[in-house]
Amino acid sequence: MALNVTIHRILRHRRFLNSANSTLHLTNTRCFSHAPSPSPSQSSKANDKDPHSGPSSLKDNELAKFAAISDTWWDSEGPFKPLHLMNPTRLAFIRSTLCRHFKRDPYSTRPFEGLKIVDVGCGGGILSEPLARLGATVTGVDAVEKNIKIARLHADLDPTTSTIEYCCTTAEKLVEEGRTFDAVMALEVIEHVANPEEFCKSLAALTNPDGATVVSTINRSMRAYATAIVAAEYILHWLPKGTHQWSTFLTPEELAMILHRAGINVEEMAGFVYNPLTGRWLLSDDISVNFIAFATKSQNAI
Amino acid sequence: MNRLVKRSVSNFFALKIPSKSLCTGVVKVPGSNVAEILNENEKKENTTSNSIQQYDIAIVGGGMVGMALASFLASMPMTKQLSVAIIDSNPALSGSMSIKKEDPPDPRVSTVTPATISFMKDAGAWKYVEQNRHAYFDKMQVWDYTGLGYARYNARDVNKDFLGCVAENKVLHSALLSCIQDSDFKRTIYPLRLNSMTLNRSSMSVVEENMSSRESSSAQGQCARLQLSDGNSIYAKLVVGADGGKSRVRELAGFKTTGWNYSQNAIICTVEHPSENRCAWQRFLPTGPIALLPIGDKFSNIVWTMSPTESNQRKSIAEEEFLKDVNSALDYGYGPHPTSSLSGTRDLFSWFQMDTTVSANESFEVPPKITKLVSERMVFPLSLRHANSYASKRVVLIGDAAHTVHPLAGQGVNLGFGDAYSLSRIIAEGIALGTDIGEVNLLKKYEAERKPANISMMAILESFQKAYSVDFGPFNILRAAAFHGANYIPPLKRTIISYASGEQNFPVFL
Ligand SMILES: Cc1cc2nc3c(=O)[nH]c(=O)nc-3n(C[C@H](O)[C@H](O)[C@H](O)COP(=O)(O)OP(=O)(O)OC[C@H]3O[C@@H](n4cnc5c(N)ncnc54)[C@H](O)[C@@H]3O)c2cc1C
Ligand SMILES: C[S@@+](CC[C@H](N)C(=O)[O-])C[C@H]1O[C@@H](n2cnc3c(N)ncnc32)[C@H](O)[C@@H]1O
Numbered sequence: 001m002a003l004n005v006t007i008h009r010i011l012r013h014r015r016f017l018n019s020a021n022s023t024l025h026l027t028n029t030r031c032f033s034h035a036p037s038p039s040p041s042q043s044s045k046a047n048d049k050d051p052h053s054g055p056s057s058l059k060d061n062e063l064a065k066f067a068a069i070s071d072t073w074w075d076s077e078g079p080f081k082p083l084h085l086m087n088p089t090r091l092a093f094i095r096s097t098l099c100r101h102f103k104r105d106p107y108s109t110r111p112f113e114g115l116k117i118v119d120v121g122c123g124g125g126i127l128s129e130p131l132a133r134l135g136a137t138v139t140g141v142d143a144v145e146k147n148i149k150i151a152r153l154h155a156d157l158d159p160t161t162s163t164i165e166y167c168c169t170t171a172e173k174l175v176e177e178g179r180t181f182d183a184v185m186a187l188e189v190i191e192h193v194a195n196p197e198e199f200c201k202s203l204a205a206l207t208n209p210d211g212a213t214v215v216s217t218i219n220r221s222m223r224a225y226a227t228a229i230v231a232a233e234y235i236l237h238w239l240p241k242g243t244h245q246w247s248t249f250l251t252p253e254e255l256a257m258i259l260h261r262a263g264i265n266v267e268e269m270a271g272f273v274y275n276p277l278t279g280r281w282l283l284s285d286d287i288s289v290n291f292i293a294f295a296t297k298s299q300n301a302i
Numbered sequence: 303m304n305r306l307v308k309r310s311v312s313n314f315f316a317l318k319i320p321s322k323s324l325c326t327g328v329v330k331v332p333g334s335n336v337a338e339i340l341n342e343n344e345k346k347e348n349t350t351s352n353s354i355q356q357y358d359i360a361i362v363g364g365g366m367v368g369m370a371l372a373s374f375l376a377s378m379p380m381t382k383q384l385s386v387a388i389i390d391s392n393p394a395l396s397g398s399m400s401i402k403k404e405d406p407p408d409p410r411v412s413t414v415t416p417a418t419i420s421f422m423k424d425a426g427a428w429k430y431v432e433q434n435r436h437a438y439f440d441k442m443q444v445w446d447y448t449g450l451g452y453a454r455y456n457a458r459d460v461n462k463d464f465l466g467c468v469a470e471n472k473v474l475h476s477a478l479l480s481c482i483q484d485s486d487f488k489r490t491i492y493p494l495r496l497n498s499m500t501l502n503r504s505s506m507s508v509v510e511e512n513m514s515s516r517e518s519s520s521a522q523g524q525c526a527r528l529q530l531s532d533g534n535s536i537y538a539k540l541v542v543g544a545d546g547g548k549s550r551v552r553e554l555a556g557f558k559t560t561g562w563n564y565s566q567n568a569i570i571c572t573v574e575h576p577s578e579n580r581c582a583w584q585r586f587l588p589t590g591p592i593a594l595l596p597i598g599d600k601f602s603n604i605v606w607t608m609s610p611t612e613s614n615q616r617k618s619i620a621e622e623e624f625l626k627d628v629n630s631a632l633d634y635g636y637g638p639h640p641t642s643s644l645s646g647t648r649d650l651f652s653w654f655q656m657d658t659t660v661s662a663n664e665s666f667e668v669p670p671k672i673t674k675l676v677s678e679r680m681v682f683p684l685s686l687r688h689a690n691s692y693a694s695k696r697v698v699l700i701g702d703a704a705h706t707v708h709p710l711a712g713q714g715v716n717l718g719f720g721d722a723y724s725l726s727r728i729i730a731e732g733i734a735l736g737t738d739i740g741e742v743n744l745l746k747k748y749e750a751e752r753k754p755a756n757i758s759m760m761a762i763l764e765s766f767q768k769a770y771s772v773d774f775g776p777f778n779i780l781r782a783a784a785f786h787g788a789n790y791i792p793p794l795k796r797t798i799i800s801y802a803s804g805e806q807n808f809p810v811f812l
Contacts, residue, residue: 076695076742084743091735107379109733130736157524158539158738 056172057193057202063144066123070146073124074154083126083188086272089281090187090292091130093270094214097294098183101212110135118181118206120171121189125151129161131185139165139181141174171202180208187216187292191249197258204262207297213264216292218249252287264295355490357387358739359729360528360538362496362551364390366412366471367701367718368544369478370421374726376487377425380733381726386489387536389528390545394475395491401476403434407572409677410471411603412715413582413595419467421723422477426484430477431469437596438464441581443667447588449638452666466582468595468603474715492530499541499554500527501696524738526696540740541697542725544718549703552689557699561687561706566590567613568684569606572597572677573628575670583669585632592631594669601676604628607684617679624679625672632669640666688760692721692753693745700725705756717756724751 072078095111098104104111113135119128122140124147132138132155142148148168155161171186184207186199193199200215207213250258256266271287274280359375361368372388375381388395414422422428442465445452457465482489525537543551552559579596590607597603606628608616616624627635687706692699701718725748732744 088731088735088737088744091737095735109380109383129738133733133736133738 056170057195057199058143058170059192059194062192067144067146070124070144070150073126073147073150080124080126083123086281086290087126087130089272089283090127090216091134093283093292093294094131094185095134097214097268098212101294101296102182108135112136115182117183117185118174118179120184120186120203120206121192122151122166123147125155125161125164125166127185127187128164128166129155129158132161132164136183137163139167139179141167141169141171143168143170171199171206175202175205179206181206181211182208183212183214185214187214190215190217190255196250196255197261200258200262200264204259204264204297207264209297211297213259213295213297214292215255215259215295216290217255218290219251219288252291252293255293259293259295264297266293266295268294354527354535354537355387356385356525356537357490358384358538359540359542360387360389360526360536361542361544362389362528363543363545363549363701363703364388364392364395364491365544365546365701366475366478366715367722368542369475369482370425370427370719371542371544371700371722371726372487372489373425373427373478373481373485374421374722375729376482376485376489378726378730380730382485382487384488384729384733386487387492387538388489389492389494389496389530391493391495391531393493394472395479396493401434401472406676407435407597407601407603408470408472409570409572409603409680411468411570411572411595411597412471412474413466413468414474414719415466415716416462416464418716418719421719422474425478425481427477427481430480431467431473434469434473434477435598435601436467436469436473437580437598438467439580439582439596440464442584443581443669444584444586445640445666446586447635447637449640452640454666468582468597470597471715492536495531496528496545496550496554497531498529499551500529501555524740526740539696539738540729540745543697543699543703544701544722545703547685547687547702547706549699551697552699552703555694555697557689557691557694557697559687559689561685564684564686565610566607566684567610567681569604569608569613569616569679569681571604571675571679572601573604573625573672574600574674574676575602575672576600577670579670581667581669583632587631587636592628594632602670602672604672606631610683613681617681621675625675628672632672639668686760688757692749693742695742695745696740698725698745698748704752705760707760717759720755721748721752724748 069079073080075081076084096106098115099106099111102112102115111134112131115136117131117136117138119125119131119138119140122128122142125140128138128140128151140148140151142151145168148166151164152166155164155166184203186203190196190199203213203215252269256269259266269287270283270292271285272281272290272292273284273286274289275282361371364372368388368390372386375384375386419428422431440457440463442455443452444455455465457463525539526541527535527537528541529535541551541555543549543555545551573594578600579594579602582596583594585592589609589612592604592606595603595605606616616627619627633639685706689699689704692704700721702714704721705717707714707717728744728748728751729739732739732741737744
């Protein structure tokens with residue numbers, strides 16, 4: 001099957017950034033922030049949760065890593081620091097693509113009012129909370145129960161985020177329940193799942209016709225290897241050693257292809273680049289290390 | 303109670319544009335023991351619950367910089383829906399002290415740069431300054447007592463109409479207040495002082511196990527609690543310390559400062575002269591600089607630095623005596639007028655002359671003769687103080703709370719306006735991206751934007767201070783040479799002017 005998915009690297013979201021606020025310097029961070037190798041006792045505890053029955057996208061050793069450090073989700077200097085720092089950058093991408101797709105006013109303070117969004121692999125809710133502040137009706141799901149507990153406690157600290165629905169479950173289970181959403185987010189999750197292709201099918205099934213899907217991950221390029229694994233895990237010690245397995249990474253082309261097979265078309269892609277001088281992340285058209293894709297459901301391809 | 307707090311806060315967010323009627327004027331509630339000045343909207347909320355008010359932002363200190371922040375927030379679509387509490391016991395905030403153009407000028411004035419003016423124009427506050435006494439100046443003359451050098455700057459050199467504008471602090475302050483009153487911004491003014499502050503920085507791991515305690519820890523968990531001088535408290539997601547050089551917020555949040563006092567004082571006062579003045583004058587004397595700044599009509603403001611003993615003596619001497627001293631300091635006192643600009647060190651710089659600007663050919667002028675003292679003489683010590691950090695979780699410092707400089711070059715308030723502008727933009731950006739506005743990563747962006755600019759301005763002022771407060775003997779010649787250089791090298795001079803006018807971040811000068 002020929003892969004004729006065009007990857008649009010036109011960073012149309014920049015239009016919004018420039019016009020809305022010329023001082024928007026997006027501080028950004030690593031898209032990959034993960035857990036240290038778990039201690040054996042924690043891993044067994046993390047894995048005996050109920051969403052783990054039947055065919056699933058779960059990879060137990062990956063989940064154990066997250067369970068081991070779940071209480072550090074909201075420590076902005078902790079293991080998830082990279083996700084905290086990169087959050088504004090990916091939200092800028094999500095804000096501009098969703099505003100355009102759903103014809104929302106980009107100058108509104110709550111442009112996602114009325115949109116139902118699911119955050120698959122929400123972790124402690126680093127992405128779910130800003131989505132709720134932007135007006136969305138958010139459902140956050142994660143396979144690790146501890147993450148969901150932390151996410152719930154943290155969201156309840158602020159009335160605007162306490163409306164988020166958090167569940168310890170998987171994308172597959174939500175599909176079985178027949179739930180659908182206007183937009184489906186899976187950021188920094190696909191590199192941790194057992195079967196990316198099946199996972200993408202679940203994401204597609206959760207997306208309404210005319211809905212949108214956003215996926216971000218790390219590229220399987222030599223530069224990603226150097227930057228994400230060697231630099232982040234070994235040199236900068238941003239991430240615990242062993243967080244990433246290079247072989248499980250997808251290239252942008254592979255991601256676009258499996259999304260396409262699942263019935264969703266990538267319309268826009270952007271990279272995140274790290275500026276070591278400023279310590280910030282910027283959106284760019286360089287997708288060789290970290291990238292984010294915005295896709296829409298193509299009704300005829302199902 | 304928690305529920306009430308929750309509801310009123312989510313209403314703030316749900317309400318996109320509050321009803322127009324609310325903020326036409328700030329009304330003092332007579333005899334109210336809470337002593338709050340509330341707009342209609344909040345009065346209603348207050349009667350429905352006795353719960354502690356919760357705000358998005360609490361600005362502690364409603365001086366020029368705190369009010370500038372409020373007016374910048376009120377003027378942007380992303381931030382104008384925020385609920386803001388302003389805490390300051392200064393009676394000027396009640397709006398009852400109206401300003402008249404004919405009032406005698408106040409000795410406290412600020413020289414505002416074109417950058418500050420454009421911030422105030424953006425916010426809609428500048429038109430109110432223009433309705434009151436103010437003075438644009440298009441020339442600046444700096445010289446020194448040795449008679450060797452002088453520099454004249456002209457707005458034409460940088461293709462501008464003016465180099466800056468001088469206005470009384472009360473004029474700037476009331477312009478910002480009027481601008482906020484014009485808007486439908488949801489602000490509440492508490493005519494009180496901040497006593498103490500509780501920052502809830504507990505980590506999530508503590509609460510991890512007891513899901514049942516969720517209700518009790520909720521709602522305020524994301525907020526700082528501010529205890530006010532009447533015993534009441536309020537909550538805010540972000541506390542802005544705009545409470546001046548002796549900042550209580552800075553102290554309570556544990557920000558350390560670096561700084562020292564100079565063994566020098568400044569005398570400030572307002573004087574009158576026979577005709578209008580459109581030039582800012584500054585002369586360096588062996589004891590420190592004296593500046594004469596136009597403030598409109600036939601008035602100018604004096605900022606004169608000297609030793610504490612001298613300042614105490616000059617504060618109390620008879621008016622005629624004082625005026626004689628001022629006139630001598632601005633004219634022949636301590637040394638001769640500089641000779642023509644073609645003197646002494648000229649050869650050193652002659653290769654630059656092909657690019658001579660108009661003002662390089664302008665000759666030295668003698669400042670206007672002072673004929674009358676029209677305000678009290680105020681004395682204050684010079685000091686330099688800088689907070690080592692401007693931001694932590696839920697707390698941020700702006701203005702003099704973050705940095706206090708001496709009034710030489712009149713940069714104090716301009717740095718503060720720059721802070722307020724930057725912070726307002728960063729808050730807007732945070733809101734656009736759904737960020738918690740008290741999040742430390744967001745606030746650190748503000749710090750990263752402002753700290754280098756403030757430090758380099760402080761370094762410049764510091765080196766000026768060092769260079770001019772001591773008589774270094776032969777060093778005076780170098781200083782004079784530097785003046786000549788400045789007068790003869792148009793690109794460099796442009797840089798100096800644009801730096802002093804707040805348009806550029808890094809000076810190549812000094
Ligand atoms: C006597 C004097 C003369 C000056 N002259 C010049 C000059 O000629 N040119 C120049 O550029 N700069 C000058 N400066 C500096 C300039 O005034 C300041 O840089 C500028 O006012 C800073 O504004 P601000 O709003 O940060 O602080 P401030 O103007 O100091 O305002 C702080 C506000 O906080 C309030 N406050 C303090 N503590 C509390 C508390 N615990 N709770 C609630 N509210 C509180 C105060 O009531 C005040 O209204 C002068 C300063 C002084 C003191
Ligand atoms: C790197 S974190 C990303 C968190 C969040 N999406 C963000 O970007 O802020 C990956 C999260 O995915 C969760 N996860 C991994 N595999 C999963 C699966 N198959 N189904 C649901 N969640 C999964 C992990 O528990 C972890 O919380």
